[in-house]
Amino acid sequence: MESVLFETGRYFMLMGKVFRRPENHRVYYRQLTKELVLLGLNSVWIVVVISVFIGAVITLQTAYNTENPIYPTYLIGLGCRDTIILEFSSTVVALILAGKVGSSITSEIGTMRVTEQIDAIEMMGVNSAAFLIMPKIVATVLFNPFLTLISIAVGILGGWIAGVSAGVVTSADFIYGIQYEFIPYYVVYSLIKTVFFAFIISSVAAYKGYYVKGGSLEVGRASTVAVVINSVLILAVNVVLTQLMLS
Amino acid sequence: MITVKNLSKSFGKKRVLENISVTFRPGVTNLIIGSSGSGKTVLLKSIVGLHQIDEGEIWYGDDFFNIMGFKERRDIRKRMGMLFQGSALFDSLTVEDNVRFPMDMFSRMTLREKTNRVNFCLERVNIHNANRLLPSELSGGMKKRVAIARAIALNPDYLFCDEPNSGLDPLTAIVIDELIMELTKDFNMTTIVNTHDMNSVMETGEKVVFICNGKIEWEGSKSTILDSDNRLLNDFVFANSLAKRVKGH
Ligand SMILES: Nc1ncnc2c1ncn2[C@@H]1O[C@H](COP(=O)(O)OP(=O)(O)OP(=O)(O)O)[C@@H](O)[C@H]1O
Ligand SMILES: [Mg+2]
Numbered sequence: 001m002e003s004v005l006f007e008t009g010r011y012f013m014l015m016g017k018v019f020r021r022p023e024n025h026r027v028y029y030r031q032l033t034k035e036l037v038l039l040g041l042n043s044v045w046i047v048v049v050i051s052v053f054i055g056a057v058i059t060l061q062t063a064y065n066t067e068n069p070i071y072p073t074y075l076i077g078l079g080c081r082d083t084i085i086l087e088f089s090s091t092v093v094a095l096i097l098a099g100k101v102g103s104s105i106t107s108e109i110g111t112m113r114v115t116e117q118i119d120a121i122e123m124m125g126v127n128s129a130a131f132l133i134m135p136k137i138v139a140t141v142l143f144n145p146f147l148t149l150i151s152i153a154v155g156i157l158g159g160w161i162a163g164v165s166a167g168v169v170t171s172a173d174f175i176y177g178i179q180y181e182f183i184p185y186y187v188v189y190s191l192i193k194t195v196f197f198a199f200i201i202s203s204v205a206a207y208k209g210y211y212v213k214g215g216s217l218e219v220g221r222a223s224t225v226a227v228v229i230n231s232v233l234i235l236a237v238n239v240v241l242t243q244l245m246l247s
Numbered sequence: 248m249i250t251v252k253n254l255s256k257s258f259g260k261k262r263v264l265e266n267i268s269v270t271f272r273p274g275v276t277n278l279i280i281g282s283s284g285s286g287k288t289v290l291l292k293s294i295v296g297l298h299q300i301d302e303g304e305i306w307y308g309d310d311f312f313n314i315m316g317f318k319e320r321r322d323i324r325k326r327m328g329m330l331f332q333g334s335a336l337f338d339s340l341t342v343e344d345n346v347r348f349p350m351d352m353f354s355r356m357t358l359r360e361k362t363n364r365v366n367f368c369l370e371r372v373n374i375h376n377a378n379r380l381l382p383s384e385l386s387g388g389m390k391k392r393v394a395i396a397r398a399i400a401l402n403p404d405y406l407f408c409d410e411p412n413s414g415l416d417p418l419t420a421i422v423i424d425e426l427i428m429e430l431t432k433d434f435n436m437t438t439i440v441n442t443h444d445m446n447s448v449m450e451t452g453e454k455v456v457f458i459c460n461g462k463i464e465w466e467g468s469k470s471t472i473l474d475s476d477n478r479l480l481n482d483f484v485f486a487n488s489l490a491k492r493v494k495g496h
Binding site for chain 1: 292295297317320321322323324325327328329331332333335336337338348349351352353
């Protein structure tokens, strides 16, 4: 308990150090574009692949669970759409990124810590926390909403392909279903969740890396711990946000 | 000029530095010597503020370093260069970008001026045709030299070197030692070098501070070090049998 309080306090103090005025805007901007590519663009493929398959599975599951003549088949499209928008493309994608992006942030910053690179940055009079962490947080917060949108689009596409090729729904019914009583606010809800998740993933991962002590073994351990903490936080915050925004 | 007064530092229960008081003058190479684990790195890092100290005062000229806030420290740090024991080059940047990093951060030079300065610094440490290489593609000694180039990029007033020539061959080690001495004289820097290499001591030790178990045991220079009758110092200096035999005669 004491250590939870200590870590939480230190986390918020680190965030206070991260969000300071940069020493040199040009250099920070360059870091940001680098991180957008590294943490954002490089995650597109995994989001696409996973979304296609999950979209397909959701569609097939919905179809087999509603194999009853009284349900119109367009419900399959509708079910696929809402599951993907409400939960999959924000929460599940966040969990996946907590693994991919989070662990890469922790190991990068952690390695810089144990090889004294962070000390070297501090020695130059640069705020190492801001220099290393701020661009990563900003990059994920800016880019992850696009990943969510991509995931929604590709997920529904995967559902359509699977549904039509398995013959459980006609193309016309599926498309009618995904348009039926569409609530745009759900997308907004999903994107807002994504922004929160993005901030959590990158800041917690960076925090864990920034305070590593020891060597490469500890860096690896810190990455694992960061992924676990992030996953739990994402699921917990998901409950809170859902209650706040959908009730 | 750097003045340290009554500095003490512990990690948990472990006392690493005890009541260290010493002055480092500009224009001379100040050496901190001592065996492995004696507290050299911790002392150096305490002086530059990377370790929080428990007691004592650190003065840079007339500036009281301990009580400075982040902004004031930053202004002093811009005038410091430091070479870390493990080089601490940025893995993701090329040699050139590593050396240019402090200039990118703080100077208003044009790209061309920066590039010239980078090349000048790299030449001073004898690194040629390596601008585009990554640190992972360098040997340990080359990393050290690039790190020195980075440390002197902004013409610092204070230079700190943690074991600048450990892991180097004797020839390169001498080149590095001479380089540090030369730079110190040329720019009238206050230079502090950690080492446990007796060759370096005899080569560059204009001022030598010997620490053992976190305490200053002896202070002097290369010209007096061989005649000392401090037993701990003699054990350190005459650790190898050849030197012992020389002393015997
Ligand atoms: N961050 C730390 N936490 C706890 N103990 C430390 C820490 N850093 C150093 N020490 C301890 O302080 C003592 C002095 O270490 P230091 O690194 O200063 O030695 P050194 O004189 O530089 O040795 P070497 O010549 O091997 O580099 C050692 O006993 C070490 O275990
Ligand atoms: Mg050391």
